[in-house]
Amino acid sequence: SAVISQKPSRDICQRGTSLTIQCQVDSQVTMMFWYRQQPGQSLTLIATANQGSEATYESGFVIDKFPISRPNLTFSTLTVSNMSPEDSSIYLCSVAGRMNTEAFFGQGTRLTVV
């Protein structure tokens, strides 16, 4: 299994500011996935982060709002830009297991925008 560490675990931010969430994996992985979970809702995929190329965003999510970095095979960041209260959610990082048979998730970053 993969061990995923996310930082920060939670934060309260002022509207209009930006927050960068870090995701560190204990092994090299080709793809990392970023999800959002709005209050009381299921998970929604934001984007797929590949090392050495631009992230691929899902419908409804854009790079200007959620820029992603993937500098190496064990690390990625997701920035939530120009935040509004509607961005209050849990943001989760995920990676595929060694045999690509299952996904592993971090504990998530609980973001509250005030």
Place this chain on the structure above:
Amino acid sequence: DAKTTQPTSMDCAEGRAANLPCNHSTISGNEYVYWYRQIHSQGPQYIIHGLKNNETNEMASLIITEDRKSSTLILPHATLRDTAVYYCIVRVAHVSAAGNKLTFGGGTRVLVKP
């Protein structure tokens, strides 16, 4: 990926078997059935997956109907710690990490009662 339909919620008694149904009538021949669960304030956790044969591991059993249009996750002896949201997900064969880009439905909120 094919869509899945699950009951919104269900209760079960501690120590008894919990049977969680899932319908996936549009599943394709190369799609697997996966189950994840999300305990409150944690990231989703992989439980089990299967293609067409029944599967069992240390956490649960997965029963897939012969026509593969539905499946049942069985927690053999539910404990209070099994209280969680359970997600049934259909995804393509795991030939690449991209297959771990998951589409989450609403899931079943399971409450295990003493």
